[in-house]
Amino acid sequence: MRSQWETIIGLEIHAQLATKSKIFSGASTAYGAEPNTQACAVDLGLPGVLPVLNEQAVRMAVIFGMAVDAYIAPFSVFARKNYFYPDLPKGYQISQMELPIVGIGHLDIDVDGVSKRIGITRAHLEEDAGKSLHENFHGLTGIDLNRAGTPLLEIVSEPDMNSAKEAVAYMRKMHELVRYLGICDGNMQEGSFRCDANVSVRPKGQKAFGTRAEIKNINSFRFVEKAINHEVERQIELIESGGKVVQETRLYDSDKDETRSMRSKEEANDYRYFPDPDLLPVLVDEDFKAQIKAQLPELPQAKKQRFKDSYALDEENATILTASRQLGDYFETVVKESGCEAKMCANWLTGDLLAALNKAGLEIIDSPVGHERLAGLLTRISDGTISGKIAKQVFEEMWQSAATADQIIEAKGLKQITDVGAIEAIIDKIIADNQDQVEQYRSGKDKVFGFFVGQVMKEMQGKANPGEVNKMLKEKLK
Amino acid sequence: MSLTVSEVKDCAHLARLGIEEQDISSYAKDLSGMLDLLTQMNDLDTDGVEPMAHPMDQVQRLRVDVVTEQVDREKFQAIAPQVEAGLYLVPKVIE
Amino acid sequence: MYNKTIAELAKSLRSGEFSSVELTLAFLDRIKQHGSLNAYVTITEDLALQAAKTADIRLAAGNAELLTGIPIAQKDIFCTEGIKTSCGSRMLDNFIAPYNATVVDKFNSAGAVMLGKLNMDEFAMGSSNETSYYGAVKNPWNINAVPGGSSGGSAAAVAARLAVCATGTDTGGSIRQPAALCGITGLKPTYGRVSRYGMIAYASSLDQGGPMTRSAEDAALMLQTMAGFDDKDSTSVDVSVPDYRAGLNNSLEGLKIGLPKEFFGEGLSSDVAATLEAAINEYRKLGATVTEVSMPSLKLAIPAYYVIAPAECSANLSRFDGVRFGYRCENPVDLTDLYTRSRGEGFGKEVKRRILMGTYALSAGYYDAYYIKAQKVRRLISEDFKRALAEVDVMMGPVTPSTAFGIGEKIDNPIEMYLSDIYTIAINLAGVPAMSVPAGFAKGLPVGLQIIGHYFAEDKLLNIAHQYQQVTDWHTQIPKGFE
Structure with a gap:
């Protein structure tokens, strides 16, 4: 971006809450129905129908509030936001205006290894609209x-982000969090997690904010970055060529990679918010909060610290393993069941296991290799039955079958050879066959040592205990 | 207080309420009369009074999250002005 | 048989004096005979006879309830599955409700026989029944006079014996005022006492359904069926429903009646005042003591109401957009045209006036001055009621400043019409229950006495009204031509 300009970004994220029924009716929220x-009747806004609030939606909003260390309002109020649109059956959306359920909080993001705190202004409950086809x-x-009345949590950030990259990091972190908390399925293709971005630019050093444009319809991480970058460019070019940014709603068109003004929303909207007389103030008292707190999972930030402290994991592994609740649980179960060093378990999870899952496009809960079998494999590495290298081979077998590590090791005869006599015989043979290399080694070329190890391992099909081979080779080559 | 013809038009537009051109001034007159009535409220000092949204001092009751409604689309759409393939039809929406 | 009370009819139905089918046929005949009153929007003859047959079977089997087989009628604001529910509007002239209001379900399961749907002011906005798309209802006491509104069809039907009793709804006096003008008994319960589910909303924080009957005892029986907690209505109150008939005969000895001085000042016609004085004297004879109370904020009830009710209605009526149900204009050229013409052609003038007023009061820049101010005034009025009712058991006063006015007399002067609701509107703002009880006549037209009680004191109000009806016969008078 051009160096004399500063970008200011605030995001409004709409997360569909993973309730079974709608926020104000008993209709199903399942996606994809006819x-x-x-x-x-309630979702259609038939004459005479009335809304009754879903407890689970309130609970999920409070869980979110606690996770971002936010103020939870003891009383929050639903208001009607009035506008006409065919996907809005009642001619008003039930939302929250003056007294949202979640107040000021924050979320920490990492961009290029630097941590930054992003303020959360508020999060409120509202009903989703239907769809125009x-x-x-x-x-x-x-x-x-069908979508009308699906519960939404609208999470509004402070304008604390200064680049598209930060915006993406925030959105990703938020996406991870709501899924971690189990309050949103995060499915962006289905629109469960959507984002509007408020973007403005100002000359560096200027205090006042520039005029912002709101970009709607951003439904992927990639598009957030592209849409914001495009919008920033557009605004800078506009200002530099003597124009002015107007406050407006723009639509991101991912096909053309551009934002364009939404004509239908151009006219100044006057939403005439007022408290919905069909609904009463929502009480979240200390009892209710205590009840939720007791059921609240350990939050990612706390879990990460604990993983670093009690398992001696590095920052990277701790971050990866606490990104999802299931992965963290899997890791801890494997450590417990295998009795192995936590660091080795972590490396196996973040390395081989995640790589295999990514390749197959699977989530940890769908992993073909469950924690029991993986723990069994790791146990055999740490007790010296197989080497790490053989273990990779065993893991691949396990991925394809339902066999345990022990069964595979047994069936394929992969057990590591620790019989000193057998190793010694091979080593003697290798030394006899490669006198040139022996000379080189003895004349000081230490590198050649690797050649001998390789030859021995090759001869023994990788089943020799590497420690033993090293020790004996050193002795013989003296 | 009085309401101008253009204010009436603005409100009619916000409310998507078609009003015949020749009737607008009569609405403006009636609404101005109502506003005169409303300004009487200014006689009462309400500083520090909590606005009252509901007659009963209660809090919202919460519904257990279970699916209770089975939708009979045919029944609901039998009363709709225009439907096709299960969808409600409206003139083209331009975004 | 159509002069009998619910209790008397229940007895006759059980003794075999006549069947529910016979009773229903008799009422259906009367309804057709007096069609010119325009009380009914829809007569559900076939369904009524079917329900009567079912009721007769229940009666014979001995598992009938008090209302089983009793012909009643519903204000056309309550949704009735498979039956047109017009709300007095062109907008819903083609609306066959796909579900039942909770109140309708309750009457159905009690075995009551619904004769049809009653005319009303459009979307319950009006005090004369003249705003109905189906034309004005006539007052049985004088066919050139209005029956009151918005439950004008209900009041006229009950007064003219075109139904044993009827449902009404009351947002600013819509049960009590027509009850008073037609000489019947009407009760607006405490807000939240009767479910609003399926009752087409005018102003959600004020609307309340209630019984319209010929006597307090009938009102007690009807309310018994209507009242109760409904988990489909968030504003429904979970307070147990007492036996409303149990205390009807309690003595009024020592009853403390408060007369709000603001109810008896300028604006109250002298003949109405004289009639009420006589009624209050009856209560003195029954052992009551009478004191004056004051409600200083009362005069601001009308302005507060005409902000709050229009504001709520402006949003409540947005769902009538020609997309999913109701009226749609011919050949809309685009979306805005669809909305503005469907709504412009579907709604009548009074409804439009209130939508515009509400839209204005909620719009940017005016919200605090009007809406918030009105809500603050509402609190002060509500506190007035609490203070006054702390000193006395009930308050009494007029329902209307004068008796029924002529059809066409006030329709072109909306403000004057609004001002005539001065004695009823404040009660809705506070949410307390109140009744209108026939208390005599002035120049041949009925006068109603209003009795206002504490929250959930419907049983007390019914007791007080019933005791008065034991010593007076105003409530048994029949309009000429309807004997």
């Missing part, structure tokens, strides 16, 4: 209200 088969119905638009 159009309008999950829109009940623009396929061709004789030039008409079709409305599917």
Whole structure:
């Protein structure tokens, strides 16, 4: 970005809460049903229907608030946001305005190894709208209200981010967090996790914010970065060529990689918020909070510190292993079951296991190699039955079958040879066959030592105990 | 207080309420009369009074998160002005 | 048979004097005979006869409830599955409700026979029933006079014996005022006492359904069925429902009646005042003591109401957009055209006036001056009630400043119409229960006495009204031509 300009970004993230039923009705929230088969009388806004608030949605909002160390409002109020749109059945959206359930909090992000604290202004509960389908119905638009009434948590950040990279890091961290907490499935293709970005630029050193544009419709991490970078460029070019940024809503078009003004939202909206008289103030008292706190999982930040402290993990491994609750649980179970050194377990998880999962496009809970089998494998490394190298081979076998490490080692005869006599015989043979190299070694070329190790291991099909081979080779080559 | 014709038009637009051009001034007159009535509230000192949104001093009751509604789409759409393939149809929405 | 009370009818149905089918046919005949009153929007003849047959079976089997087989009618604001629910509006002229209001379900399961749906002011906005898309209802006491509103069809039907009893709804007096103008008994319960689910909303924080009957005893029976907690309505109150008939005969000895001085000042017509004085004297004879109380903020009830109710209605009525149900204009050229014409053509003038007022009061820059101010005034009014009711058992006063006015007399002057609700509106702002009880006549037209009680003191109000009805016969008077 051009050096004389500073970028200011704030994000509004909409996370669909993973409840079974809608926020104000008993209709299902399951994704992908036939159009309008999950829109009940309340969701359709039929005359006379009334909303009743879903307890789980409140609970999830409070869980989120606790996870970002935020103020939880003892009383929060639902308000009506009034506007007409065909995907909004009642002509108003039930949202929260003046008294949101979650107040000021924060989330720490890491960008290029530097930690930065991003302020969270608020998070409030609201209902999602339906969907407009623009396929061709004789030039008409079709409305599917299945999504109408799905609970949303709108998480509003402070304008604390200064680059698209930071915005992406924040969004990723938030995505990780809501999934970790189990309050959102995070499925971005299905729209469970969406983001609007408020972007402005100002000359470096200027205190006042520039005029911001709101970019809507950003539904992937890649697009956040591209959309923001594009918008920043557009604003700088506009200002530098003597123009002015106008406050407006812009739509990101991922096909063209550009943002464009949303004409339909151009007119100044006056949402006429007022407290919804059909709903009463939501009470979150100390009892309710204590109850949630008791069930709250260990939060990623705390867990990471604990992993560093009690398992002596480095920053990188600790970060990776605490990104998801399931991965952390898997790791701890493997450590416990294998009795192996935690660091070795961590390296195996973040290395071979995650690589294999990524390649297969699987989550840890769907791993073909469960914690029991992996623990069994690691035990055999640490008790010297197999070498680390052979273990990789065993792991690959395990990935393909349901066999345990012991069964594979047994069946394939992979057990490490620790019989000194057998190793000695091989070593003697190698030394006899490679007199040139022996000369070189003895004349001071230490590097040649590796050649001997390699030859011995090759001869023994990798099954020799490497420590033993080293020791004996050194002795014989003296 | 009085409400101008253009203010009436603005409100009518916000409320998506079609009003015949020739009726606007009569609405403006009626609404101005109402506003005169409303300004009487200024006679009452309400400083420090908590606004009252509900007659009963209660808190929101919470519903257990279970699916209780089975949707009969045909029944609901039998009363709709225009539907096709299970969708409600409206004139083209331009974003 | 159509002059009998619910209790008397229940007895006759059990003794075999007549069946529910016979009773229902008799009422259906009367309804057709007096069609010119325009009380009904829809007559559900077939369904009524079916329900009557079922009721007769229940009665014969001995598992009937008190309301089983009793012909009642529903204000057309309550959703009735498979039956047109118009809310008095062109907007819903084609609306066949796909579900039942909780109140309707309750009457159905009690075995009551629904004769049809009753005319009303459009979306319950009006005090004369003249804003209905289906035309004005006529007052049975004088067919050139209004029956009051918005539950005008309910009041006229009950007064003219076109139903044993009817449901009404009351947002600013819509049960009590037509009850008073038609000489029947009407009760607006405590806010939250009767479920609002399926009752098409006008102003959600003020709306409350209630019974409209010929006597306090009938009102007790009807309320018994209507009242109760509903988990589909967040504002429904989970307070147990007492037996409303149990205390009807309690003595009024020592009853403390408060007369708010603001109810008896300028604006109250002298003949209404004289009638009320006589009624209050009856209570003195029954052992009550009468004192004056004061409600200083009362005069601001109308302005506060005309901010809060329009504000809430402006949002409540946004769902009528021509997309999922109700009226849609012909050949909309685009989305805005669809909205503005469907709503412009579907709503009548009074509804539009209130939507515009509410939109204005909530719009940027005016919210604090109007909406917040009105909510603060509302609290002060509510505190007035609490203070006054702490000194007395009930308050009494007029329901309306004068008797029924002529059809067409006030319809072009909305403000004057609004001002006539001065004695009823404050009660809705506070949420307390209140009744209108027939208390006599002035120049041949009925006068109602209003009785206002503590939160959830419906049983007390019914007791007080019932005792009065034991010593007076105003409530048994029949309008000429309807004997």
